[in-house]
Amino acid sequence: xxxxxxxxxxxxxxxxxxxxxxxxxxxxxxxxxxxxxxxxxxxxxxxxxxxxxxxxxxxxxxxxxxxxxxxxxxxxxxxxxxxxxxxxxxxxxxxxxxxxxxxxxxxxxxxxxxxxxxxxxxxxxxxxxxxxxxxxxxxxxxxxxxxxxxxxxxxxxxxxxxxxxxxxxxxxxxxxxxxxxxxxxxxxxxxxxxxxxxxxxxxxxxxxxxxxxxxxxxxxxxxxxxxxxxxxxxxxxxxxxxxxxxxxxxxxxxxxxxxxxxxxxxxxxxxxxxxxxxxxxxxxxxxxxxxxxxxx
Numbered sequence: 001x002x003x004x005x006x007x008x009x010x011x012x013x014x015x016x017x018x019x020x021x022x023x024x025x026x027x028x029x030x031x032x033x034x035x036x037x038x039x040x041x042x043x044x045x046x047x048x049x050x051x052x053x054x055x056x057x058x059x060x061x062x063x064x065x066x067x068x069x070x071x072x073x074x075x076x077x078x079x080x081x082x083x084x085x086x087x088x089x090x091x092x093x094x095x096x097x098x099x100x101x102x103x104x105x106x107x108x109x110x111x112x113x114x115x116x117x118x119x120x121x122x123x124x125x126x127x128x129x130x131x132x133x134x135x136x137x138x139x140x141x142x143x144x145x146x147x148x149x150x151x152x153x154x155x156x157x158x159x160x161x162x163x164x165x166x167x168x169x170x171x172x173x174x175x176x177x178x179x180x181x182x183x184x185x186x187x188x189x190x191x192x193x194x195x196x197x198x199x200x201x202x203x204x205x206x207x208x209x210x211x212x213x214x215x216x217x218x219x220x221x222x223x224x225x226x227x228x229x230x231x232x233x234x235x236x237x238x239x240x241x242x243x244x245x246x247x248x249x250x251x252x253x254x255x256x257x258x259x260x261x262x263x264x265x266x267x268x269x270x271x272x273x274x275x276x277x278x279x280x281x282x283x284x285x286x287x288x289x290x291x292x293x294x295x296x
Contacts (some may be wrong), residue, residue: 010147013135013148014057014061021054022051024128025048028040028122035117037169042098045097046094046158050154052090053090056083057084059079060082060147063079081202081206088199088202091194092192095190097188098184102181102188122169125158129156137152150202153198154194161187164183164190168180169183205238209238210238218234222234222270227251232285234246234248245279246283247283248283249285250288251286252286264282267280
């Protein structure tokens with residue numbers, strides 16, 4: 001039940017992101033329209049994608065909280081990862097649109113001097129998003145949520161994007177009119193980069209990718225058990241934000257069933273306490289004579 005409670009707590013971060021993005025997107029697009037700033041307009045469009053992405057994260061967290069049923073014996077935790085994937089697709093679509101629009105302005109020399117109000121709007125938005133980033137980063141680590149962590153990274157990118165827009169607009173005040181659309185172009189590139197990072201992590205998880213270094217640490221911890229003669233194999237996968245591990249070990253063939261069972265329970269507790277692996281399947285095999293060292 002602790003995991004489901006964590007997912008419920010994680011929804012607060014998604015809601016805060018949604019409200020912040022709705023406010024800032026509306027503010028930026030309105031001010032950019034009247035203040036003639038391509039950079040702030042691109043930043044506002046970026047925030048509109050962030051609203052959709054945050055809604056996707058919220059829906060993913062909600063679905064992940066559903067308990068196991070007859071069609072989902074392991075629960076619905078991967079819905080959170082799928083939400084991140086959807087958010088990445090939305091972000092990269094808008095990022096490409098921003099790149100196209102600002103590149104067109106640069107090629108056609110369509111430069112304008114933006115109003116200084118647009119610069120202060122961008123700076124205000126950067127400050128707001130920095131605080132949202134800090135809140136969601138802390139919350140994502142507390143509830144161990146991969147999608148909320150991705151959202152926090154997006155929050156940080158948005159703060160940096162707004163700072164870039166501020167610099168570009170200020171530069172335009174000194175006659176460097178090309179800085180404003182250039183800043184908008186950089187905003188589009190940052191959107192695409194952030195989307196690619198989220199897409200890469202989500203697909204890695206959905207294709208059962210797992211950190212090799214963590215697997216090696218798990219293998220060494222198990223091998224330290226005095227009754228484990230050899231660790232034959234360790235496999236891992238992520239189910240949402242939960243690690244699922246399968247282990248095959250060799251033990252003394254003279255052990256009783258109860259003694260072998262005690263070893264598996266000890267290893268399961270070890271994995272949960274030291275490696276944050278709540279679900280592990282331990283397969284025991286009788287050791288063979290002249291077996292190799294504990295590490296193959």
